Amino acid sequence: MKAAMWRGPFKLSVEDVPVPKPREGEVLIKTMVVGVCGSDLEVYEGKFKHAQPPLILGHEGGGIVEELGTGVTGISRGSRVMVECVLHCGRCEFCREGRYGLCESGKTIGLIGADGEYAEYFAAPAENCYILPEQIGWEEAAMTDTLAGPRHGLKGVEVNPGGTAAVFGAGPAGLFFCALLKERGASLVYIVDIQEHRLGLGPQFGADLTIHAQREDAVQIIRDGTSGRGVDVVVEAAGSQRALGEGMQVLRKGGYLLLYGVFGGPVKVDLQPIQFCEYTVVGSCGLDYPAALEFMGRRSVPIERMVTHRFDLGGLVHAFESGMIREQRDGYIKGVVLL
Numbered sequence: 176m177k178a179a180m181w182r183g184p185f186k187l188s189v190e191d192v193p194v195p196k197p198r199e200g201e202v203l204i205k206t207m208v209v210g211v212c213g214s215d216l217e218v219y220e221g222k223f224k225h226a227q228p229p230l231i232l233g234h235e236g237g238g239i240v241e242e243l244g245t246g247v248t249g250i251s252r253g254s255r256v257m258v259e260c261v262l263h264c265g266r267c268e269f270c271r272e273g274r275y276g277l278c279e280s281g282k283t284i285g286l287i288g289a290d291g292e293y294a295e296y297f298a299a300p301a302e303n304c305y306i307l308p309e310q311i312g313w314e315e316a317a318m319t320d321t322l323a324g325p326r327h328g329l330k331g332v333e334v335n336p337g338g339t340a341a342v343f344g345a346g347p348a349g350l351f352f353c354a355l356l357k358e359r360g361a362s363l364v365y366i367v368d369i370q371e372h373r374l375g376l377g378p379q380f381g382a383d384l385t386i387h388a389q390r391e392d393a394v395q396i397i398r399d400g401t402s403g404r405g406v407d408v409v410v411e412a413a414g415s416q417r418a419l420g421e422g423m424q425v426l427r428k429g430g431y432l433l434l435y436g437v438f439g440g441p442v443k444v445d446l447q448p449i450q451f452c453e454y455t456v457v458g459s460c461g462l463d464y465p466a467a468l469e470f471m472g473r474r475s476v477p478i479e480r481m482v483t484h485r486f487d488l489g490g491l492v493h494a495f496e497s498g499m500i501r502e503q504r505d506g507y508i509k510g511v512v513l514l
């Protein structure tokens with residue numbers, strides 16, 4: 176079968192490899208779609224330290240169950256499934272607390288210690304497979320992972336009806352945060368970014384006001400818009416020191432700060448407000464697939480508009496090599512690989 180194989184920094188190519196055999200508890204899936212993720216780019220460039228070549232990349236995919244390994248129950252051949260990439264052991268203390276994202280197994284499909292989904296077939300544990308509702312098409316389904324993260328993250332945040340929020344970063348996750356905050360009853364949601372085409376999608380995902388952080392003063396606008404009080408919830412979904420700093424300046428006393436963006440390294444931040452304003456800081460790296468699929472099935476936001484680029488395996492390699500994805504050229508928001 177064809178697969179996009181990573182053999183070290185900047186070395187990605189389509190290779191012919193054997194179709195994997197599903198082991199006990201696993202299923203073999205005929206790949207239909209895989210979302211292209213920022214962490215693929217990190218791996219490609221050698222910046223994601225936990226990834227070791229050779230590795231088939233791709234971890235936001237799904238497809239049709241083709242073959243069952245021994246001991247698999249509750250799923251049948253021909254099922255349409257989306258696959259959660261974190262391989263949890265089910266035995267460590269975090270798994271037993273139901274916090275699978277913190278599992279000690281340390282393996283993730285397409286990222287750490289397990290081959291991924293940019294391939295005609297891939298194997299995954301049956302327990303990582305979630306049935307895709309009939310009304311959700313494959314392209315849209317590729318957004319499940321991107322939605323499952325914000326859906327999980329907001330569990331730790333209190334949002335009251337009529338509440339206010341500011342989301343820093345208008346990437347796909349930031350846009351989903353807007354939609355989910357509105358669903359939770361927020362009456363005023365700001366979205367802040369420096370890219371016009373991303374901000375442009377904000378209103379379609381529920382943002383009430385978009386702020387261009389380079390041309391406008393986000394802190395001033397949000398303070399003025401909340402009568403100096405600040406917002407109840409700040410979501411940092413940009414992974415930027417500046418966004419974090421501005422976010423903390425517009426958070427009301429007693430508010431929630433959700434850290435979702437990935438910072439490349441240590442950042443400088445004034446901790447004093449966390450103490451004196453009694454902020455609750457929430458970290459989040461887990462996923463909630465069932466809730467994400469349920470949200471998608473309701474079709475309350477135009478998820479398909481986030482998908483700006485479609486690739487086959489060769490096209491994906493080219494998109495990495497040419498820097499198109501890194502530089503987010505041609506209005507790039509989210510790419511999907513269709514097989």
Ligand SMILES: [Zn+2]
Pocket residue numbers: 212213214234235320
């Ligand atoms: Zn991802």
Ligand SMILES: [Zn+2]
Pocket residue numbers: 263264265266267268269270271277278279280
């Ligand atoms: Zn575990």
